[in-house]
Amino acid sequence: MGPLLPNGFIPFEWDSIIAIIIGIAFGFVLESSGFSSSRKLAGVFYGYDFAVLKVFFTAAAVSVIGIYYMDYLGYLDITQLYIHPTYLWGAIIGGVIMGVGFVAGGFCPGTSLCAVAIGKLDAWVYVFGIMIGVFLFSELFPLFEPIYDGYFLGNITLIDSFGWNPYWIIFIFAIIAVVSFVIADIIRKRVKKVFYE
């Protein structure tokens, strides 16, 4: 039966209300987990705080298990969900640029919005930077268009790419996540402590 909105179980008018409610929950959880602090976020890259790794991979594992389980039980039809499209080189080059931006600025867009909300001026500047970045991309669009629109492989999943069984992918992903948490704790004990808020 799910997803509920596209299938008409919830009237279309609720769309924006649901967006705000989901956003509030998202922002609350991010801020409470410490994601409004750039120094906490950057810790993952230097080994003094692994909150990003733990929150991010726990969320990914829980969500993928939950979505496939709801599909298995018949509450949610996975084939109707929006699959983020794969533009091979766009995903790689965009990701590499974002990675440098992450470690330089200490935020990603979602976490910077949380920091904006609690009055961090560095986050206000960061969001202004994102706007400049979007502006530059749009103005120079002809330059970026070949990688933006090219190398399109479709709205594919790992199942399409490798022909693996989804349940095995999820199981192995969950194992990798747990192992990475254990390794993270070992590394953190060996790295010099950094004090921050």
Next chain:
Amino acid sequence: MKTKKQNNSHIYWNPYFGGFLLGIIIIFTFYLTGRGLGASGAVKSTVVTIVDQVAPTHAENNTYYSQFLKDDDTPMNTWLVFEALGVIIGAFISGSLSGRIRWRIQHSPKISSKRRLVFALLGGVLFGLGAQIARGCTSGAALSGMAVLSSGGFITMLAIFGSAFATAYFFRKNWI
């Protein structure tokens, strides 16, 4: 208990608890709307709206802006803009409950506020640019992509963290 909280306003949730709740939110988002979360999309809509207000002809002639312009509606009327407003409200509520709200520039004691702001601006520019090229940021492409096993989501996630770890050495003075 209350005084303890006030003295330690930087104490956060257990990361596994936060991650678990975030995962539940993603499941609900897909269950209700059929799509995932996002963040950079709202900033993009803001830029498109500003450019459209300042220079409407320019916006219409630009191949990128024009994709998001609608004849009878503002480009701000999108799901992601409302969701981003919610994120700000939710973070404000959480920050209020823990006493973390005040104007300040957060940076390592080893660097100046000015240096922090310069790098924040630079990081924002790069992230904004990269998120357009990859059609989504850590929330929209990596996290929501991985939730439905999107190949592009996994590639973007690996690229973001791979390049951040690879270049962390050059930015170490800002953080450690």
